Amino acid sequence: MRRLFGFIVTVGALALAGLVGFSLVNSWLNPEPLTIENVDGRPVITATQPALTPFSFELDNSGYDISYPQCKGELPSKFVGYAIIGLNGGKPFSENKCFQKQWDWALAKDAVAVYINTADPGDESPVRYGKKIAKDTLKRLNKHDIKTGTPVWLDVETYNTWSGADRAVQVLTELAIDLTAAGYPVGIYAPPVHWFEITGNANVGMPLWLAIGPYPDVESGVVAAKAACNENAFGGKAPDMVQFVATVDGVALDRNIICTSPVGLVAPTS
Numbered sequence: 584m585r586r587l588f589g590f591i592v593t594v595g596a597l598a599l600a601g602l603v604g605f606s607l608v609n610s611w612l613n614p615e616p617l618t619i620e621n622v623d624g625r626p627v628i629t630a631t632q633p634a635l636t637p638f639s640f641e642l643d644n645s646g647y648d649i650s651y652p653q654c655k656g657e658l659p660s661k662f663v664g665y666a667i668i669g670l671n672g673g674k675p676f677s678e679n680k681c682f683q684k685q686w687d688w689a690l691a692k693d694a695v696a697v698y699i700n701t702a703d704p705g706d707e708s709p710v711r712y713g714k715k716i717a718k719d720t721l722k723r724l725n726k727h728d729i730k731t732g733t734p735v736w737l738d739v740e741t742y743n744t745w746s747g748a749d750r751a752v753q754v755l756t757e758l759a760i761d762l763t764a765a766g767y768p769v770g771i772y773a774p775p776v777h778w779f780e781i782t783g784n785a786n787v788g789m790p791l792w793l794a795i796g797p798y799p800d801v802e803s804g805v806v807a808a809k810a811a812c813n814e815n816a817f818g819g820k821a822p823d824m825v826q827f828v829a830t831v832d833g834v835a836l837d838r839n840i841i842c843t844s845p846v847g848l849v850a851p852t853s
Contacts, residue, residue: 614710617756622786622819626752629788630759633766635847636732642694645805646839646849648826650698654681658688659831665694665849667736667839670723673700674743675716678723686727694849697729698736698772703754705746713757720758721765731766733850736792739773741780748783755782759789768847772826775817787818790848797828797835804829804838812842824848 619626643664650669666689672679677700679685689695699720703712720735737755745751759769770790771778778784793816798804804827816822826839841848 613708614714617710617753617760619752619756620788625784625786625819626782627786627788628752628756628759628771628782628818630756630763630769632763632768632789632847633731635768636850638694638845638851640693640851642841642845642849642851644841644845646692646694646841647831648698648837648839649685651679651681653685653836654679656834657832658685659834659836661831662692663838664692665696665839665841665845666692667696667698667849669738670697670699670720670727670735675700675702676719682723683727686729690852692852694845694851696734696736696849697724698738700738700740700743701755701758702743703746703750704744705750709750709753710757713754714761716754717758717761717765720762724767730850732768734768734770734790734848735762736770736772739771739778739781741777745781748781748785751782752785770823770848771818773817778817784817784819787820790823791816791818791820792824792826792839792848793817793822794826799829801829801831801838805840808838808840809842812840 645663646665647659647663648667651672668685668689669679671677703709762769770792771787772792774794793811795807795811798807808825808827811825812822814821823843824839824841826837828835829838
């Protein structure tokens with residue numbers, strides 16, 4: 584009888600352990616969806632930003648952003664105040680193979696930031712996928728010795744795969760939460776039409792970087808960018824920074840104008 588009782592207890596304990604283990608694995612693979620605040624019927628993508636690095640000088644309000652498409656070309660020689668470099672190679676988990684060269688070039692400017700291309704193929708829980716992108720991003724930031732306080736912009740465009748607005752909001756929110764918790768300020772970059780299609784025009788509760796497209800020269804691009812600073816772009820707010828495309832040194836490059844204070848948009852290099 585004692586042996587039978589002991590056998591029953593052992594089987595019961597093993598079954599309980601199996602159920603607990605299954606529950607833990609399932610919660611890891613399929614974490615609960617985030618509770619997202621809504622304003623005016625639209626979700627808000629936001630996260631608590633870390634302490635921001637102040638500026639002790641007036642930053643030259645002109646900048647470039649470059650990434651893997653510029654790997655084979657010469658880096659711009661005309662000095663600007665800040666530079667923003669693409670950390671990955673166009674999609675999550677890919678590599679910008681010339682990032683270190685571009686980052687070293689950027690560090691010669693007065694301020695810097697990085698951006699990452701984002702996506703959601705829909706293969707797993709959106710929260711888990713957001714966590715995976717964040718983990719990969721933090722690994723790359725550490726590899727290149729990019730200090731905390733350096734802003735990380737989330738590039739949201741239809742060139743990559745997305746699987747519905749509700750999922751996109753979850754992926755981007757989890758990604759922002761994990762990066763800010765690690766000490767990196769986060770903002771959103773997008774062309775308005777892309778943002779509408781991907782998120783259903785979710786509200787943006789963090790810095791916003793607006794893309795307005797190509798202009799025939801830098802001067803006309805600057806005029807248009809400054810005008811865009813004063814208008815609601817998408818996500819329920821006016822932009823904090825505006826990107827336009829113009830020809831510099833014979834090459835079409837992304838140029839940028841900051842609309843507000845640079846704090847939280849780029850970080851001083853010294």
